[in-house]
Amino acid sequence: MNVKFTLKALTGLVGVSGDEFAASNAAAELLKQYAEDVSVDAFGNVTGFVRSARENAKTLMLDAHIDRVGYIVTYIDDKGFLSVGACGSPDVKTLLAQSVTVHGKGAVCGIVSTLPPHVQKESGVPEVGDISIDIGMTKEQAEKVISLGDRVTVNSEFKELCADVVSASAVDDRSGVCAILAALDMLKGADLAYDLAVSFSAQEETGERGAKQTAFRVQPDECIAVDVSFGRTPDSNPKETAELGSGVMIGFSAALDKEMSNNLRKLAKEKQIPFTEEIMSDSTGTNADAVGVSGKGVKCCTLSFPIRYMHTPVETVNLNDIKSTAKLIAEYALGGAANDR
Amino acid sequence: MIDNLEELCQLNGASGDETRVRDFIISHISADEVTTDNLGNLIVFKKGRKTPKNKIMYAAHIDEVGFMITDISDEGFLSFGAVGGINPAVVLGRALKLENGAYGVVGTKAIHQQSKNERKNMPGIDELYLDIGASSKEEAEKLAPRGSYAYFDTDFFEFGDGFIKGKAIDDRAGCLVMMDMINGDPEYDAWYAFTVQEEIGTRGAKAATFSIAPDIAFVLETTTACDISGVSGAKKVCELGKGAVVSYMDKGTVYDKALYALAFETATSNNFPVQTKTLIAGGNDGGSIHISRGGVRTCAISVPCRYLHSPSCVIKESDYRAVRDLAEKMLSAAAEL
Numbered sequence: 001m002n003v004k005f006t007l008k009a010l011t012g013l014v015g016v017s018g019d020e021f022a023a024s025n026a027a028a029e030l031l032k033q034y035a036e037d038v039s040v041d042a043f044g045n046v047t048g049f050v051r052s053a054r055e056n057a058k059t060l061m062l063d064a065h066i067d068r069v070g071y072i073v074t075y076i077d078d079k080g081f082l083s084v085g086a087c088g089s090p091d092v093k094t095l096l097a098q099s100v101t102v103h104g105k106g107a108v109c110g111i112v113s114t115l116p117p118h119v120q121k122e123s124g125v126p127e128v129g130d131i132s133i134d135i136g137m138t139k140e141q142a143e144k145v146i147s148l149g150d151r152v153t154v155n156s157e158f159k160e161l162c163a164d165v166v167s168a169s170a171v172d173d174r175s176g177v178c179a180i181l182a183a184l185d186m187l188k189g190a191d192l193a194y195d196l197a198v199s200f201s202a203q204e205e206t207g208e209r210g211a212k213q214t215a216f217r218v219q220p221d222e223c224i225a226v227d228v229s230f231g232r233t234p235d236s237n238p239k240e241t242a243e244l245g246s247g248v249m250i251g252f253s254a255a256l257d258k259e260m261s262n263n264l265r266k267l268a269k270e271k272q273i274p275f276t277e278e279i280m281s282d283s284t285g286t287n288a289d290a291v292g293v294s295g296k297g298v299k300c301c302t303l304s305f306p307i308r309y310m311h312t313p314v315e316t317v318n319l320n321d322i323k324s325t326a327k328l329i330a331e332y333a334l335g336g337a338a339n340d341r
Numbered sequence: 342m343i344d345n346l347e348e349l350c351q352l353n354g355a356s357g358d359e360t361r362v363r364d365f366i367i368s369h370i371s372a373d374e375v376t377t378d379n380l381g382n383l384i385v386f387k388k389g390r391k392t393p394k395n396k397i398m399y400a401a402h403i404d405e406v407g408f409m410i411t412d413i414s415d416e417g418f419l420s421f422g423a424v425g426g427i428n429p430a431v432v433l434g435r436a437l438k439l440e441n442g443a444y445g446v447v448g449t450k451a452i453h454q455q456s457k458n459e460r461k462n463m464p465g466i467d468e469l470y471l472d473i474g475a476s477s478k479e480e481a482e483k484l485a486p487r488g489s490y491a492y493f494d495t496d497f498f499e500f501g502d503g504f505i506k507g508k509a510i511d512d513r514a515g516c517l518v519m520m521d522m523i524n525g526d527p528e529y530d531a532w533y534a535f536t537v538q539e540e541i542g543t544r545g546a547k548a549a550t551f552s553i554a555p556d557i558a559f560v561l562e563t564t565t566a567c568d569i570s571g572v573s574g575a576k577k578v579c580e581l582g583k584g585a586v587v588s589y590m591d592k593g594t595v596y597d598k599a600l601y602a603l604a605f606e607t608a609t610s611n612n613f614p615v616q617t618k619t620l621i622a623g624g625n626d627g628g629s630i631h632i633s634r635g636g637v638r639t640c641a642i643s644v645p646c647r648y649l650h651s652p653s654c655v656i657k658e659s660d661y662r663a664v665r666d667l668a669e670k671m672l673s674a675a676a677e678l
Contacts, residue, residue, distance in 0.1 A: 081569065162480060
C-alpha cells in the first residue's frame with residue numbers, strides 16, 4: 001500500500017461530522033481489501049473484522065475517526081448570502097476569503113465574505129456566526145440548490161511539501177484511517193494474536209459519539225485509538241508538541257491503560273520504531289475516552305502522530321510518522337507485547 | 342473572455358516581479374510599437390483608423406499583491422512580508438506557491454493550544470511563517486532564498502449567476518480590456534501603458550506617463566465593492582451587477598469633472614450600465630498619472646470587485662463587459678475634446 005496515495009484519496013473525501021456517508025462508504029471499500037464483514041451503520045460508522053486463527057483470541061479494536069471538521073449552513077439571507085455554524089472546532093481565523101464548496105444539490109462554489117478595511121470596526125477575529133458565504137446567487141436561486149443543514153468545506157488541494165511532508169485538509173483523522181489500513185496491509189496473511197475489529201468512526205469532532213456505538217457493538221478487550229496530535233511550530237510550546245518526523249506518539253494518560261502504554265513503548269524500542277511519549281495527565285480528548293468506558297470497560301491506549309495546523313485547511317504531516325504508527329500497530333497485533341502478560 | 346482572464350490571473354507577477362505577465366501580454370498583442378522601459382512598464386502604441394486631436398493613454402497595472410521571503414529560521418520556517426496591502430486574515434490557513442513552483446502553507450499553533458486572547462486576535466503578517474516542510478535552514482534556503490517571492494495558490498472559477506473568482510483580477514481585468522482594444526480595430530490612435538509597481542505606491546505609472554506624455558488618460562481598474570451581507574447604504578461603495586464604476590474622487594485623485602460627466606453621458610447614451618462610488622476610498626495609478634508633467638486629464642473606469650487583495654477577488658462578467666465597452670467608446674469621445 002502506498003501511504004501517500006491512500007492519504008491523498010482519503011483526504012479528498014468530504015465527510016464533515018454528521019454527514020459522513022460518502023466518506024464512510026469509500027473508506028469501507030478500501031477496508032474490504034483487508035477485512036471481512038465490512039459494514040457501514042446508520043450513523044456512518046465503518047466496521048470490519050480481521051480474525052485470528054488462534055482460539056480464544058482477544059479482540060483488539062483499532063479505531064480512527066472518519067469525520068472531519070467543517071461548517072453547516074444555518075441561514076440564507078435576503079441577498080442570498082449564507083450563514084454557517086461550526087461542525088467541531090475549525091479555526092475560524094483561517095476562513096476569510098477562502099473558496100469553499102457548499103455540499104448542496106451538487107457542489108456549489110462560494111467565497112467566504114470579508115469586509116474591506118474601510119468598513120471594518122476592528123481587526124479582531126469574527127465569530128463563526130458573523131461569517132457569511134457569497135455564492136453569487138439571489139435568495140431564490142440559492143434556495144433551489146442549498147438547504148439549511150448542508151455542509152460546507154474549504155477548498156484545499158493535497159500538496160506535497162519538502163521530502164515526505166504533505167499538507168491537506170482532513171488529515172485529522174484520515175491519516176489515522178490511513179495508518180490502520182497500512183497496518184492491515186503489513187499484516188496480510190500474518191498469524192495474528194488478536195481478532196482485530198477495525199472502526200472508522202463517525203462524529204469524533206462533535207463529541208466522540210460514533211466510537212461509543214461501535215465499541216458497544218464490538219465489545220473489544222483492548223482498543224488502540226489512532227488520532228493526530230500537535231506538531232511543533234515556531235509559536236508553539238515545545239513541551240506540548242512533537243517534531244514532525246519524530247515517529248509515533250504513544251499515549252500515557254490517567255484515562256489510558258498503563259500496562260498497554262508501557263508494552264507499546266517497550267515494543268517500539270525493541271522493534272526500533274521511532275517514537276515519543278505523549279503525556280496527557282487527564283483524559284485524552286480522543287475516542288479512547290469514550291471507548292474506555294464502553295460496556296464493561298475496555299483497556300485503551302492512543303497512538304498518535306504530530307501534525308501542524310490542526311483544524312485548518314492545511315493540516316501538515318510527515319508520511320514517515322504514519323508509517324511508524326502503522327508498524328507499531330502491526331507489531332502489537334502480532335502479539336509482541338501481549339506475550340509478556 | 343473568461344479563459345483569457347483565467348490565464349492572465351493565474352500568472353504570478355507581484356510588484357517588482359512582473360516579467361511573466363509582461364511576456365504573456367507581449368506575445369498576445371499585435372501593435373505598432375511595443376517597448377519595455379527601465380522599470381518594466383510595457384508601453385504600447387496602436388494606430389487607429391484616425392489620428393486624434395488629443396494624445397490619449399490607457400493604463401492598467403500588471404502587478405498584483407504577493408509576498409517576499411524575508412528570513413529563514415534554523416528550523417527551516419520562512420518569514421515573509423507583504424508586497425502591497427494584504428490583510429493577514431486572508432493568508433492564514435492556506436497554501437502559497439514559491440517562485441520555483443514549490444509549495445508552503447501558512448498556519449499557527451493549533452486552535453486547541455491557543456489562549457483565549459490568541460483565538461480572538463489575528464496575528465500580524467510579521468508573526469506568520471511559511472512552512473515548506475523543510476527540516477533545516479539549508480534545505481529551505483535552496484527553495485526560497487531571501488528576497489524571493491511567494492504567491493497565493495488558488496483556484497479560478499465561475500460561480501453563481503455570472504460571477505468570477507480568482508487572484509489578481511486586480512488588475513488583470515484592466516489589462517485584458519487593453520489587450521482587447523489593441524487587438525481590435527480602434528477608431529483612433531492610442532497609447533497603452535501596462536504599468537508595474539502599482540500596488541506599492543503607483544510607481545510604474547509615474548515613469549510610463551512621463552514617457553508617453555498624454556493629454557488625456559483613462560485608468561482601467563478594479564475597485565472595492567462591499568455589497569455584501571450586513572453592509573448597507575453608502576458603505577457598499579459600489580455594487581456588482583450595476584455596471585462600470587466611474588469615479589469622481591478617491592484617496593489619490595480628484596478626477597477631471599468634464600471627463601467624469603462625459604463617461605456617464607457616453608455610457609447612458611449607449612445603454613451601458615454605469616455607476617459611481619458612494620465613498621471616497623481606494624486609489625490607483627490615476628494618482629501618479631494626473632500630476633505627471635504639466636498635468637493629465639484623468640478618468641478612472643473600474644470593474645467593481647469584492648474581496649480585493651485576497652486570493653478570492655470576485656467580479657461579475659457583465660460588469661467587465663460594461664467596462665470594456667465604455668473604455669472603447671471613450672476613445673472616440675475623448676479624441677476630439
